[in-house]
Amino acid sequence: MTAAADPTRDPVVRIDALTAEYRTRRGVVRALDEVSLDVRPGELLAIVGESGSGKSTLSQAIGRLLPRACRLVSGTVRVLERDVAALDDAGIRRLRREQLGFIPQDPIASLDPTMRIGRQLHLAIAPLGRPTDRATLVSLLESVRIADPERALGLFPHEVSGGMAQRIAIAMAMAREPRILVADEPTGSLDAQVREEILDLIVRLTRESGASLIWVSHDLGAVRRWCERVCVMHRGRIVEEGPVSEVLTDPSHPYTRTLLAALPSAPAPAADGPDEGTETT
Ligand SMILES: Nc1ncnc2c1ncn2[C@@H]1O[C@H](COP(=O)(O)OP(=O)(O)O)[C@@H](O)[C@H]1O
Ligand SMILES: [Mg+2]
Known part of the structure:
Protein backbone atom coordinates (compact mmCIF):
# COMPACT_ATOMS: atom_id res chain seq x y z
CA MET A 1 0.00 0.00 0.00
CA THR A 2 1.40 3.41 -0.89
CA ALA A 3 2.05 5.80 1.95
CA ALA A 4 -0.21 8.79 1.39
CA ALA A 5 0.97 10.29 4.65
CA ASP A 6 3.53 13.03 4.50
CA PRO A 7 5.61 12.91 7.68
CA THR A 8 7.10 16.33 7.00
CA ARG A 9 3.77 18.09 7.59
CA ASP A 10 2.50 18.87 11.07
CA PRO A 11 0.40 16.20 12.75
CA VAL A 12 -3.35 16.78 12.54
CA VAL A 13 -3.82 15.22 15.96
CA ARG A 14 -1.21 15.37 18.69
CA ILE A 15 -1.87 13.53 21.91
CA ASP A 16 0.66 14.07 24.63
CA ALA A 17 0.95 12.01 27.82
CA LEU A 18 -2.80 11.68 28.18
CA THR A 19 -4.06 10.02 31.34
CA ALA A 20 -7.78 9.46 31.86
CA GLU A 21 -9.79 7.78 34.60
CA TYR A 22 -13.36 6.63 35.04
CA ARG A 23 -15.04 6.91 38.38
CA THR A 24 -17.06 3.80 38.98
CA ARG A 25 -18.86 2.37 41.98
CA ARG A 26 -16.00 -0.01 42.46
CA GLY A 27 -13.41 2.72 42.38
CA VAL A 28 -11.26 4.48 39.86
CA VAL A 29 -10.39 2.81 36.55
CA ARG A 30 -7.41 4.19 34.71
CA ALA A 31 -8.39 3.87 31.03
CA LEU A 32 -5.49 5.82 29.53
CA ASP A 33 -2.07 5.92 31.07
CA GLU A 34 0.33 8.50 29.64
CA VAL A 35 -0.69 7.92 26.03
CA SER A 36 1.19 9.90 23.40
CA LEU A 37 0.36 9.71 19.73
CA ASP A 38 0.71 11.86 16.62
CA VAL A 39 -1.57 11.41 13.62
CA ARG A 40 -0.11 12.63 10.35
CA PRO A 41 -2.03 14.28 7.52
CA GLY A 42 -3.56 11.74 5.17
CA GLU A 43 -2.48 8.64 7.03
CA LEU A 44 -4.51 5.52 7.74
CA LEU A 45 -3.80 4.70 11.35
CA ALA A 46 -5.19 1.68 13.15
CA ILE A 47 -5.55 1.41 16.89
CA VAL A 48 -5.76 -2.21 17.97
CA GLY A 49 -5.95 -3.98 21.29
CA GLU A 50 -8.21 -6.24 23.27
CA SER A 51 -11.52 -5.10 24.72
CA GLY A 52 -11.00 -2.68 27.61
CA SER A 53 -7.54 -1.58 26.52
CA GLY A 54 -8.63 2.06 26.12
CA LYS A 55 -9.22 2.36 22.37
CA SER A 56 -12.66 3.98 22.60
CA THR A 57 -11.61 6.32 25.37
CA LEU A 58 -8.68 7.48 23.26
CA SER A 59 -10.79 8.04 20.16
CA GLN A 60 -13.47 9.92 22.12
CA ALA A 61 -10.84 12.15 23.71
CA ILE A 62 -9.94 13.45 20.23
CA GLY A 63 -13.36 15.11 19.93
CA ARG A 64 -13.63 15.89 23.65
CA LEU A 65 -16.48 13.41 23.64
CA LEU A 66 -15.66 11.51 26.81
CA PRO A 67 -18.52 10.40 29.04
CA ARG A 68 -19.06 12.44 32.17
CA ALA A 69 -17.69 9.67 34.35
CA CYS A 70 -14.34 10.06 32.65
CA ARG A 71 -11.86 12.61 33.91
CA LEU A 72 -8.70 13.71 32.18
CA VAL A 73 -6.00 13.57 34.83
CA SER A 74 -3.17 15.01 32.79
CA GLY A 75 -1.86 15.46 29.29
CA THR A 76 -3.16 17.27 26.22
CA VAL A 77 -5.06 16.59 23.01
CA ARG A 78 -4.36 18.95 20.14
CA VAL A 79 -6.42 18.85 16.98
CA LEU A 80 -5.03 20.98 14.16
CA GLU A 81 -2.87 22.81 16.69
CA ARG A 82 -5.78 23.56 19.01
CA ASP A 83 -5.84 22.28 22.58
CA VAL A 84 -9.32 20.78 22.74
CA ALA A 85 -9.55 21.22 26.53
CA ALA A 86 -9.00 24.96 26.13
CA LEU A 87 -11.81 25.54 23.63
CA ASP A 88 -15.13 26.95 24.78
CA ASP A 89 -18.31 25.04 23.94
CA ALA A 90 -18.86 26.89 20.68
CA GLY A 91 -15.23 26.30 19.73
CA ILE A 92 -15.32 22.55 20.31
CA ARG A 93 -18.64 22.24 18.47
CA ARG A 94 -17.17 24.10 15.54
CA LEU A 95 -14.07 21.95 15.51
CA ARG A 96 -16.20 18.79 15.53
CA ARG A 97 -18.48 20.10 12.82
CA GLU A 98 -15.80 21.42 10.52
CA GLN A 99 -12.79 19.18 11.00
CA LEU A 100 -13.81 15.89 12.58
CA GLY A 101 -15.94 13.09 11.19
CA PHE A 102 -17.09 10.30 13.47
CA ILE A 103 -18.25 7.04 11.95
CA PRO A 104 -20.38 5.25 14.53
CA GLN A 105 -20.06 1.77 15.94
CA ASP A 106 -23.79 1.12 15.67
CA PRO A 107 -25.01 2.96 12.57
CA ILE A 108 -28.73 2.23 12.96
CA ALA A 109 -28.70 3.55 16.53
CA SER A 110 -26.91 6.66 15.28
CA LEU A 111 -29.88 7.58 13.07
CA ASP A 112 -33.08 9.18 14.34
CA PRO A 113 -35.75 6.44 14.20
CA THR A 114 -38.56 8.96 13.67
CA MET A 115 -37.18 10.61 10.56
CA ARG A 116 -36.78 9.59 6.95
CA ILE A 117 -33.20 9.31 5.66
CA GLY A 118 -33.62 12.28 3.32
CA ARG A 119 -34.69 14.55 6.17
CA GLN A 120 -31.75 13.44 8.32
CA LEU A 121 -29.30 14.12 5.53
CA HIS A 122 -30.84 17.54 5.06
CA LEU A 123 -30.45 18.34 8.77
CA ALA A 124 -26.87 17.12 8.76
CA ILE A 125 -25.85 19.21 5.77
CA ALA A 126 -27.90 22.40 6.00
CA PRO A 127 -25.85 23.83 8.92
CA LEU A 128 -22.78 23.60 6.71
CA GLY A 129 -24.32 26.09 4.32
CA ARG A 130 -24.44 23.53 1.52
CA PRO A 131 -27.33 22.93 -0.85
CA THR A 132 -29.69 20.18 0.29
CA ASP A 133 -31.84 19.82 -2.80
CA ARG A 134 -32.83 16.34 -3.84
CA ALA A 135 -30.17 16.02 -6.54
CA THR A 136 -27.43 16.87 -4.03
CA LEU A 137 -28.72 14.31 -1.55
CA VAL A 138 -28.97 11.68 -4.27
CA SER A 139 -25.40 12.29 -5.36
CA LEU A 140 -24.26 12.11 -1.73
CA LEU A 141 -25.84 8.67 -1.42
CA GLU A 142 -24.33 7.65 -4.75
CA SER A 143 -20.91 8.59 -3.39
CA VAL A 144 -21.32 5.90 -0.72
CA ARG A 145 -22.60 3.47 -3.36
CA ILE A 146 -26.18 3.14 -2.32
CA ALA A 147 -27.83 1.43 -5.26
CA ASP A 148 -31.21 3.17 -5.29
CA PRO A 149 -30.65 6.55 -3.65
CA GLU A 150 -34.03 8.00 -4.66
CA ARG A 151 -35.76 5.22 -2.79
CA ALA A 152 -33.33 5.37 0.13
CA LEU A 153 -34.18 9.02 0.81
CA GLY A 154 -37.75 8.03 1.60
CA LEU A 155 -36.94 5.21 4.03
CA PHE A 156 -36.99 5.22 7.81
CA PRO A 157 -33.97 3.82 9.71
CA HIS A 158 -35.84 0.62 10.66
CA GLU A 159 -36.29 -0.07 6.94
CA VAL A 160 -32.59 -0.14 6.11
CA SER A 161 -29.94 -2.79 6.75
CA GLY A 162 -26.95 -2.22 9.02
CA GLY A 163 -24.70 -1.91 5.97
CA MET A 164 -26.90 0.71 4.36
CA ALA A 165 -27.22 2.62 7.63
CA GLN A 166 -23.44 2.67 7.86
CA ARG A 167 -23.19 4.01 4.29
CA ILE A 168 -25.60 6.77 5.28
CA ALA A 169 -23.62 7.58 8.42
CA ILE A 170 -20.45 7.69 6.33
CA ALA A 171 -22.13 10.01 3.84
CA MET A 172 -23.09 12.35 6.68
CA ALA A 173 -19.56 12.33 8.06
CA MET A 174 -17.93 12.87 4.66
CA ALA A 175 -20.32 15.65 3.65
CA ARG A 176 -18.46 17.85 6.12
CA GLU A 177 -15.21 17.19 4.31
CA PRO A 178 -13.44 16.52 7.61
CA ARG A 179 -9.67 16.58 7.87
CA ILE A 180 -9.82 13.80 10.44
CA LEU A 181 -12.05 10.75 10.45
CA VAL A 182 -12.50 8.67 13.57
CA ALA A 183 -14.06 5.25 13.14
CA ASP A 184 -14.42 3.20 16.33
CA GLU A 185 -15.08 -0.39 15.25
CA PRO A 186 -17.28 0.83 12.39
CA THR A 187 -18.11 -2.68 11.22
CA GLY A 188 -18.57 -4.36 14.57
CA SER A 189 -22.31 -4.73 14.07
CA LEU A 190 -22.14 -5.90 10.44
CA ASP A 191 -21.72 -9.33 8.90
CA ALA A 192 -18.54 -10.39 7.17
CA GLN A 193 -19.37 -9.65 3.52
CA VAL A 194 -20.75 -6.18 4.24
CA ARG A 195 -17.86 -5.49 6.61
CA GLU A 196 -15.32 -5.70 3.79
CA GLU A 197 -17.41 -3.44 1.55
CA ILE A 198 -17.74 -0.82 4.26
CA LEU A 199 -14.03 -0.86 5.07
CA ASP A 200 -13.24 -0.57 1.38
CA LEU A 201 -15.59 2.41 1.17
CA ILE A 202 -14.14 4.15 4.23
CA VAL A 203 -10.59 3.68 2.97
CA ARG A 204 -11.39 4.90 -0.54
CA LEU A 205 -13.25 7.99 0.64
CA THR A 206 -10.47 8.76 3.10
CA ARG A 207 -7.89 8.58 0.34
CA GLU A 208 -9.96 10.60 -2.12
CA SER A 209 -10.53 13.35 0.41
CA GLY A 210 -6.98 13.39 1.77
CA ALA A 211 -8.29 13.07 5.33
CA SER A 212 -6.52 11.14 8.06
CA LEU A 213 -8.27 8.03 9.33
CA ILE A 214 -8.05 6.83 12.90
CA TRP A 215 -9.59 3.42 12.83
CA VAL A 216 -10.18 1.48 16.02
CA SER A 217 -10.34 -2.23 15.40
CA HIS A 218 -9.68 -5.56 16.96
CA ASP A 219 -9.46 -7.23 13.57
CA LEU A 220 -5.74 -7.53 12.89
CA GLY A 221 -6.33 -9.22 9.54
CA ARG A 237 -0.97 2.23 27.21
CA ILE A 238 0.39 2.19 23.69
CA VAL A 239 2.81 -0.71 23.94
CA GLU A 240 3.89 -0.74 20.32
CA GLU A 241 3.54 1.53 17.30
CA GLY A 242 4.90 1.53 13.77
CA PRO A 243 4.26 0.58 10.14
CA VAL A 244 1.77 -2.28 9.80
CA SER A 245 4.29 -4.24 7.76
CA GLU A 246 6.72 -4.23 10.67
CA VAL A 247 4.52 -4.38 13.74
CA LEU A 248 2.27 -7.13 12.43
CA THR A 249 5.10 -9.16 10.93
CA ASP A 250 7.79 -8.83 13.50
CA PRO A 251 6.28 -7.51 16.71
CA SER A 252 8.64 -6.49 19.44
CA HIS A 253 6.18 -6.46 22.31
CA PRO A 254 5.04 -9.76 23.85
CA TYR A 255 1.44 -8.55 23.97
CA THR A 256 1.42 -7.90 20.20
CA ARG A 257 2.77 -11.41 19.67
CA THR A 258 -0.11 -12.76 21.73
CA LEU A 259 -2.61 -10.77 19.67
CA LEU A 260 -1.08 -12.04 16.44
CA ALA A 261 -1.04 -15.62 17.63
CA ALA A 262 -4.78 -15.36 18.19
CA LEU A 263 -5.30 -14.41 14.55
CA PRO A 264 -6.89 -17.35 12.74
CA SER A 265 -5.66 -16.89 9.19
CA ALA A 266 -2.46 -16.15 7.33
CA PRO A 267 -1.80 -12.62 5.99
CA ALA A 268 -4.42 -11.69 3.43
CA PRO A 269 -3.67 -10.21 0.02
CA ALA A 270 -3.31 -6.43 -0.14
CA ALA A 271 -5.55 -3.54 -0.83
CA ASP A 272 -8.12 -4.28 -3.49
CA GLY A 273 -11.02 -5.61 -1.53
CA PRO A 274 -14.53 -5.87 -2.92
CA ASP A 275 -15.82 -2.59 -4.24
CA GLU A 276 -19.24 -3.07 -5.69
CA GLY A 277 -21.11 -2.39 -2.49
CA THR A 278 -24.59 -1.91 -3.80
CA GLU A 279 -27.07 -3.43 -1.44
CA THR A 280 -30.39 -1.66 -1.40
CA THR A 281 -31.97 -2.44 1.93
N1 LIG B 1 -18.45 4.67 30.89
C1 LIG B 1 -17.53 3.99 31.58
N2 LIG B 1 -17.60 3.90 32.93
C2 LIG B 1 -16.66 3.23 33.63
N3 LIG B 1 -15.61 2.60 33.09
C3 LIG B 1 -15.48 2.65 31.74
C4 LIG B 1 -16.43 3.35 30.92
N4 LIG B 1 -16.05 3.22 29.64
C5 LIG B 1 -14.91 2.50 29.64
N5 LIG B 1 -14.56 2.15 30.91
C6 LIG B 1 -13.38 1.38 31.31
O1 LIG B 1 -12.23 2.01 30.77
C7 LIG B 1 -11.33 1.05 30.26
C8 LIG B 1 -11.10 1.31 28.78
O2 LIG B 1 -12.31 1.12 28.10
P1 LIG B 1 -12.49 1.44 26.54
O3 LIG B 1 -11.83 2.72 26.24
O4 LIG B 1 -13.94 1.32 26.25
O5 LIG B 1 -11.67 0.24 25.88
P2 LIG B 1 -11.83 -0.45 24.44
O6 LIG B 1 -12.50 0.50 23.54
O7 LIG B 1 -10.43 -0.78 24.06
O8 LIG B 1 -12.64 -1.70 24.67
C9 LIG B 1 -11.94 -0.31 30.56
O9 LIG B 1 -11.41 -0.78 31.78
C10 LIG B 1 -13.41 0.00 30.70
O10 LIG B 1 -14.02 -0.92 31.56
MG1 LIG C 1 -14.24 0.27 22.40
Missing part, protein backbone atom coordinates in the same frame (compact mmCIF):
# COMPACT_ATOMS: atom_id res chain seq x y z
CA ALA A 222 -8.31 -6.23 8.28
CA VAL A 223 -5.78 -3.79 9.72
CA ARG A 224 -3.06 -5.59 7.82
CA ARG A 225 -5.03 -5.23 4.60
CA TRP A 226 -6.07 -1.61 4.90
CA CYS A 227 -3.80 0.43 7.13
CA GLU A 228 -0.33 1.93 6.99
CA ARG A 229 0.48 2.37 10.63
CA VAL A 230 -0.74 0.66 13.75
CA CYS A 231 -0.74 1.41 17.47
CA VAL A 232 -1.16 -1.49 19.82
CA MET A 233 -2.91 -0.69 23.10
CA HIS A 234 -2.77 -2.76 26.23
CA ARG A 235 -4.19 -1.73 29.59
CA GLY A 236 -4.41 1.94 28.72
Whole structure:
Protein backbone atom coordinates (compact mmCIF):
# COMPACT_ATOMS: atom_id res chain seq x y z
CA MET A 1 0.00 0.00 0.00
CA THR A 2 1.40 3.41 -0.89
CA ALA A 3 2.05 5.80 1.95
CA ALA A 4 -0.21 8.79 1.39
CA ALA A 5 0.97 10.29 4.65
CA ASP A 6 3.53 13.03 4.50
CA PRO A 7 5.61 12.91 7.68
CA THR A 8 7.10 16.33 7.00
CA ARG A 9 3.77 18.09 7.59
CA ASP A 10 2.50 18.87 11.07
CA PRO A 11 0.40 16.20 12.75
CA VAL A 12 -3.35 16.78 12.54
CA VAL A 13 -3.82 15.22 15.96
CA ARG A 14 -1.21 15.37 18.69
CA ILE A 15 -1.87 13.53 21.91
CA ASP A 16 0.66 14.07 24.63
CA ALA A 17 0.95 12.01 27.82
CA LEU A 18 -2.80 11.68 28.18
CA THR A 19 -4.06 10.02 31.34
CA ALA A 20 -7.78 9.46 31.86
CA GLU A 21 -9.79 7.78 34.60
CA TYR A 22 -13.36 6.63 35.04
CA ARG A 23 -15.04 6.91 38.38
CA THR A 24 -17.06 3.80 38.98
CA ARG A 25 -18.86 2.37 41.98
CA ARG A 26 -16.00 -0.01 42.46
CA GLY A 27 -13.41 2.72 42.38
CA VAL A 28 -11.26 4.48 39.86
CA VAL A 29 -10.39 2.81 36.55
CA ARG A 30 -7.41 4.19 34.71
CA ALA A 31 -8.39 3.87 31.03
CA LEU A 32 -5.49 5.82 29.53
CA ASP A 33 -2.07 5.92 31.07
CA GLU A 34 0.33 8.50 29.64
CA VAL A 35 -0.69 7.92 26.03
CA SER A 36 1.19 9.90 23.40
CA LEU A 37 0.36 9.71 19.73
CA ASP A 38 0.71 11.86 16.62
CA VAL A 39 -1.57 11.41 13.62
CA ARG A 40 -0.11 12.63 10.35
CA PRO A 41 -2.03 14.28 7.52
CA GLY A 42 -3.56 11.74 5.17
CA GLU A 43 -2.48 8.64 7.03
CA LEU A 44 -4.51 5.52 7.74
CA LEU A 45 -3.80 4.70 11.35
CA ALA A 46 -5.19 1.68 13.15
CA ILE A 47 -5.55 1.41 16.89
CA VAL A 48 -5.76 -2.21 17.97
CA GLY A 49 -5.95 -3.98 21.29
CA GLU A 50 -8.21 -6.24 23.27
CA SER A 51 -11.52 -5.10 24.72
CA GLY A 52 -11.00 -2.68 27.61
CA SER A 53 -7.54 -1.58 26.52
CA GLY A 54 -8.63 2.06 26.12
CA LYS A 55 -9.22 2.36 22.37
CA SER A 56 -12.66 3.98 22.60
CA THR A 57 -11.61 6.32 25.37
CA LEU A 58 -8.68 7.48 23.26
CA SER A 59 -10.79 8.04 20.16
CA GLN A 60 -13.47 9.92 22.12
CA ALA A 61 -10.84 12.15 23.71
CA ILE A 62 -9.94 13.45 20.23
CA GLY A 63 -13.36 15.11 19.93
CA ARG A 64 -13.63 15.89 23.65
CA LEU A 65 -16.48 13.41 23.64
CA LEU A 66 -15.66 11.51 26.81
CA PRO A 67 -18.52 10.40 29.04
CA ARG A 68 -19.06 12.44 32.17
CA ALA A 69 -17.69 9.67 34.35
CA CYS A 70 -14.34 10.06 32.65
CA ARG A 71 -11.86 12.61 33.91
CA LEU A 72 -8.70 13.71 32.18
CA VAL A 73 -6.00 13.57 34.83
CA SER A 74 -3.17 15.01 32.79
CA GLY A 75 -1.86 15.46 29.29
CA THR A 76 -3.16 17.27 26.22
CA VAL A 77 -5.06 16.59 23.01
CA ARG A 78 -4.36 18.95 20.14
CA VAL A 79 -6.42 18.85 16.98
CA LEU A 80 -5.03 20.98 14.16
CA GLU A 81 -2.87 22.81 16.69
CA ARG A 82 -5.78 23.56 19.01
CA ASP A 83 -5.84 22.28 22.58
CA VAL A 84 -9.32 20.78 22.74
CA ALA A 85 -9.55 21.22 26.53
CA ALA A 86 -9.00 24.96 26.13
CA LEU A 87 -11.81 25.54 23.63
CA ASP A 88 -15.13 26.95 24.78
CA ASP A 89 -18.31 25.04 23.94
CA ALA A 90 -18.86 26.89 20.68
CA GLY A 91 -15.23 26.30 19.73
CA ILE A 92 -15.32 22.55 20.31
CA ARG A 93 -18.64 22.24 18.47
CA ARG A 94 -17.17 24.10 15.54
CA LEU A 95 -14.07 21.95 15.51
CA ARG A 96 -16.20 18.79 15.53
CA ARG A 97 -18.48 20.10 12.82
CA GLU A 98 -15.80 21.42 10.52
CA GLN A 99 -12.79 19.18 11.00
CA LEU A 100 -13.81 15.89 12.58
CA GLY A 101 -15.94 13.09 11.19
CA PHE A 102 -17.09 10.30 13.47
CA ILE A 103 -18.25 7.04 11.95
CA PRO A 104 -20.38 5.25 14.53
CA GLN A 105 -20.06 1.77 15.94
CA ASP A 106 -23.79 1.12 15.67
CA PRO A 107 -25.01 2.96 12.57
CA ILE A 108 -28.73 2.23 12.96
CA ALA A 109 -28.70 3.55 16.53
CA SER A 110 -26.91 6.66 15.28
CA LEU A 111 -29.88 7.58 13.07
CA ASP A 112 -33.08 9.18 14.34
CA PRO A 113 -35.75 6.44 14.20
CA THR A 114 -38.56 8.96 13.67
CA MET A 115 -37.18 10.61 10.56
CA ARG A 116 -36.78 9.59 6.95
CA ILE A 117 -33.20 9.31 5.66
CA GLY A 118 -33.62 12.28 3.32
CA ARG A 119 -34.69 14.55 6.17
CA GLN A 120 -31.75 13.44 8.32
CA LEU A 121 -29.30 14.12 5.53
CA HIS A 122 -30.84 17.54 5.06
CA LEU A 123 -30.45 18.34 8.77
CA ALA A 124 -26.87 17.12 8.76
CA ILE A 125 -25.85 19.21 5.77
CA ALA A 126 -27.90 22.40 6.00
CA PRO A 127 -25.85 23.83 8.92
CA LEU A 128 -22.78 23.60 6.71
CA GLY A 129 -24.32 26.09 4.32
CA ARG A 130 -24.44 23.53 1.52
CA PRO A 131 -27.33 22.93 -0.85
CA THR A 132 -29.69 20.18 0.29
CA ASP A 133 -31.84 19.82 -2.80
CA ARG A 134 -32.83 16.34 -3.84
CA ALA A 135 -30.17 16.02 -6.54
CA THR A 136 -27.43 16.87 -4.03
CA LEU A 137 -28.72 14.31 -1.55
CA VAL A 138 -28.97 11.68 -4.27
CA SER A 139 -25.40 12.29 -5.36
CA LEU A 140 -24.26 12.11 -1.73
CA LEU A 141 -25.84 8.67 -1.42
CA GLU A 142 -24.33 7.65 -4.75
CA SER A 143 -20.91 8.59 -3.39
CA VAL A 144 -21.32 5.90 -0.72
CA ARG A 145 -22.60 3.47 -3.36
CA ILE A 146 -26.18 3.14 -2.32
CA ALA A 147 -27.83 1.43 -5.26
CA ASP A 148 -31.21 3.17 -5.29
CA PRO A 149 -30.65 6.55 -3.65
CA GLU A 150 -34.03 8.00 -4.66
CA ARG A 151 -35.76 5.22 -2.79
CA ALA A 152 -33.33 5.37 0.13
CA LEU A 153 -34.18 9.02 0.81
CA GLY A 154 -37.75 8.03 1.60
CA LEU A 155 -36.94 5.21 4.03
CA PHE A 156 -36.99 5.22 7.81
CA PRO A 157 -33.97 3.82 9.71
CA HIS A 158 -35.84 0.62 10.66
CA GLU A 159 -36.29 -0.07 6.94
CA VAL A 160 -32.59 -0.14 6.11
CA SER A 161 -29.94 -2.79 6.75
CA GLY A 162 -26.95 -2.22 9.02
CA GLY A 163 -24.70 -1.91 5.97
CA MET A 164 -26.90 0.71 4.36
CA ALA A 165 -27.22 2.62 7.63
CA GLN A 166 -23.44 2.67 7.86
CA ARG A 167 -23.19 4.01 4.29
CA ILE A 168 -25.60 6.77 5.28
CA ALA A 169 -23.62 7.58 8.42
CA ILE A 170 -20.45 7.69 6.33
CA ALA A 171 -22.13 10.01 3.84
CA MET A 172 -23.09 12.35 6.68
CA ALA A 173 -19.56 12.33 8.06
CA MET A 174 -17.93 12.87 4.66
CA ALA A 175 -20.32 15.65 3.65
CA ARG A 176 -18.46 17.85 6.12
CA GLU A 177 -15.21 17.19 4.31
CA PRO A 178 -13.44 16.52 7.61
CA ARG A 179 -9.67 16.58 7.87
CA ILE A 180 -9.82 13.80 10.44
CA LEU A 181 -12.05 10.75 10.45
CA VAL A 182 -12.50 8.67 13.57
CA ALA A 183 -14.06 5.25 13.14
CA ASP A 184 -14.42 3.20 16.33
CA GLU A 185 -15.08 -0.39 15.25
CA PRO A 186 -17.28 0.83 12.39
CA THR A 187 -18.11 -2.68 11.22
CA GLY A 188 -18.57 -4.36 14.57
CA SER A 189 -22.31 -4.73 14.07
CA LEU A 190 -22.14 -5.90 10.44
CA ASP A 191 -21.72 -9.33 8.90
CA ALA A 192 -18.54 -10.39 7.17
CA GLN A 193 -19.37 -9.65 3.52
CA VAL A 194 -20.75 -6.18 4.24
CA ARG A 195 -17.86 -5.49 6.61
CA GLU A 196 -15.32 -5.70 3.79
CA GLU A 197 -17.41 -3.44 1.55
CA ILE A 198 -17.74 -0.82 4.26
CA LEU A 199 -14.03 -0.86 5.07
CA ASP A 200 -13.24 -0.57 1.38
CA LEU A 201 -15.59 2.41 1.17
CA ILE A 202 -14.14 4.15 4.23
CA VAL A 203 -10.59 3.68 2.97
CA ARG A 204 -11.39 4.90 -0.54
CA LEU A 205 -13.25 7.99 0.64
CA THR A 206 -10.47 8.76 3.10
CA ARG A 207 -7.89 8.58 0.34
CA GLU A 208 -9.96 10.60 -2.12
CA SER A 209 -10.53 13.35 0.41
CA GLY A 210 -6.98 13.39 1.77
CA ALA A 211 -8.29 13.07 5.33
CA SER A 212 -6.52 11.14 8.06
CA LEU A 213 -8.27 8.03 9.33
CA ILE A 214 -8.05 6.83 12.90
CA TRP A 215 -9.59 3.42 12.83
CA VAL A 216 -10.18 1.48 16.02
CA SER A 217 -10.34 -2.23 15.40
CA HIS A 218 -9.68 -5.56 16.96
CA ASP A 219 -9.46 -7.23 13.57
CA LEU A 220 -5.74 -7.53 12.89
CA GLY A 221 -6.33 -9.22 9.54
CA ALA A 222 -8.31 -6.23 8.28
CA VAL A 223 -5.78 -3.79 9.72
CA ARG A 224 -3.06 -5.59 7.82
CA ARG A 225 -5.03 -5.23 4.60
CA TRP A 226 -6.07 -1.61 4.90
CA CYS A 227 -3.80 0.43 7.13
CA GLU A 228 -0.33 1.93 6.99
CA ARG A 229 0.48 2.37 10.63
CA VAL A 230 -0.74 0.66 13.75
CA CYS A 231 -0.74 1.41 17.47
CA VAL A 232 -1.16 -1.49 19.82
CA MET A 233 -2.91 -0.69 23.10
CA HIS A 234 -2.77 -2.76 26.23
CA ARG A 235 -4.19 -1.73 29.59
CA GLY A 236 -4.41 1.94 28.72
CA ARG A 237 -0.97 2.23 27.21
CA ILE A 238 0.39 2.19 23.69
CA VAL A 239 2.81 -0.71 23.94
CA GLU A 240 3.89 -0.74 20.32
CA GLU A 241 3.54 1.53 17.30
CA GLY A 242 4.90 1.53 13.77
CA PRO A 243 4.26 0.58 10.14
CA VAL A 244 1.77 -2.28 9.80
CA SER A 245 4.29 -4.24 7.76
CA GLU A 246 6.72 -4.23 10.67
CA VAL A 247 4.52 -4.38 13.74
CA LEU A 248 2.27 -7.13 12.43
CA THR A 249 5.10 -9.16 10.93
CA ASP A 250 7.79 -8.83 13.50
CA PRO A 251 6.28 -7.51 16.71
CA SER A 252 8.64 -6.49 19.44
CA HIS A 253 6.18 -6.46 22.31
CA PRO A 254 5.04 -9.76 23.85
CA TYR A 255 1.44 -8.55 23.97
CA THR A 256 1.42 -7.90 20.20
CA ARG A 257 2.77 -11.41 19.67
CA THR A 258 -0.11 -12.76 21.73
CA LEU A 259 -2.61 -10.77 19.67
CA LEU A 260 -1.08 -12.04 16.44
CA ALA A 261 -1.04 -15.62 17.63
CA ALA A 262 -4.78 -15.36 18.19
CA LEU A 263 -5.30 -14.41 14.55
CA PRO A 264 -6.89 -17.35 12.74
CA SER A 265 -5.66 -16.89 9.19
CA ALA A 266 -2.46 -16.15 7.33
CA PRO A 267 -1.80 -12.62 5.99
CA ALA A 268 -4.42 -11.69 3.43
CA PRO A 269 -3.67 -10.21 0.02
CA ALA A 270 -3.31 -6.43 -0.14
CA ALA A 271 -5.55 -3.54 -0.83
CA ASP A 272 -8.12 -4.28 -3.49
CA GLY A 273 -11.02 -5.61 -1.53
CA PRO A 274 -14.53 -5.87 -2.92
CA ASP A 275 -15.82 -2.59 -4.24
CA GLU A 276 -19.24 -3.07 -5.69
CA GLY A 277 -21.11 -2.39 -2.49
CA THR A 278 -24.59 -1.91 -3.80
CA GLU A 279 -27.07 -3.43 -1.44
CA THR A 280 -30.39 -1.66 -1.40
CA THR A 281 -31.97 -2.44 1.93
N1 LIG B 1 -18.45 4.67 30.89
C1 LIG B 1 -17.53 3.99 31.58
N2 LIG B 1 -17.60 3.90 32.93
C2 LIG B 1 -16.66 3.23 33.63
N3 LIG B 1 -15.61 2.60 33.09
C3 LIG B 1 -15.48 2.65 31.74
C4 LIG B 1 -16.43 3.35 30.92
N4 LIG B 1 -16.05 3.22 29.64
C5 LIG B 1 -14.91 2.50 29.64
N5 LIG B 1 -14.56 2.15 30.91
C6 LIG B 1 -13.38 1.38 31.31
O1 LIG B 1 -12.23 2.01 30.77
C7 LIG B 1 -11.33 1.05 30.26
C8 LIG B 1 -11.10 1.31 28.78
O2 LIG B 1 -12.31 1.12 28.10
P1 LIG B 1 -12.49 1.44 26.54
O3 LIG B 1 -11.83 2.72 26.24
O4 LIG B 1 -13.94 1.32 26.25
O5 LIG B 1 -11.67 0.24 25.88
P2 LIG B 1 -11.83 -0.45 24.44
O6 LIG B 1 -12.50 0.50 23.54
O7 LIG B 1 -10.43 -0.78 24.06
O8 LIG B 1 -12.64 -1.70 24.67
C9 LIG B 1 -11.94 -0.31 30.56
O9 LIG B 1 -11.41 -0.78 31.78
C10 LIG B 1 -13.41 0.00 30.70
O10 LIG B 1 -14.02 -0.92 31.56
MG1 LIG C 1 -14.24 0.27 22.40
